[in-house]
Amino acid sequence: MQGQNSQDVDAVATLNLKQSKISPKEQALLDYVKVLTLEPYKVHDGNVEKLRLVGWKDEQIFEASFITSLFAFTNRMADSYGLDYPTGGWMPPNLRLPEPGSNTPPSTTATSTPQSEPNEH
Numbered sequence: 001m002q003g004q005n006s007q008d009v010d011a012v013a014t015l016n017l018k019q020s021k022i023s024p025k026e027q028a029l030l031d032y033v034k035v036l037t038l039e040p041y042k043v044h045d046g047n048v049e050k051l052r053l054v055g056w057k058d059e060q061i062f063e064a065s066f067i068t069s070l071f072a073f074t075n076r077m078a079d080s081y082g083l084d085y086p087t088g089g090w091m092p093p094n095l096r097l098p099e100p101g102s103n104t105p106p107s108t109t110a111t112s113t114p115q116s117e118p119n120e121h
């Protein structure tokens with residue numbers, strides 16, 4: 001999410017959109033890509049029309065669809081080959097250590113190194 005602060009990114013990733021400053025236009029796009037990701041058979045012309053009505057251009061809708069589909073493809077390929085995902089990426093806010101020099105006490109569930117999960121494939 002370009003141009004968003006870390007609190008908004010966290011809100012999207014943890015599905016707490018009420019805590020974010022995401023615009024209705026952005027929310028409509030997030031709703032669309034969620035359906036495209038989880039239930040692609042439900043995508044129809046009406047989904048695209050809703051995006052147009054809130055101001056998205058066809059080129060932007062295509063790009064969002066393409067990127068979403070590309071990630072789905074990449075994840076399926078990784079799953080099919082039993083690849084492990086790196087655990088050093090985004091971590092939910094309650095699992096992060098406080099920033100150096102901050103007065104925030106560490107979360108009781110925070111760890112200094114993320115634990116990897118065993119490969120179930």
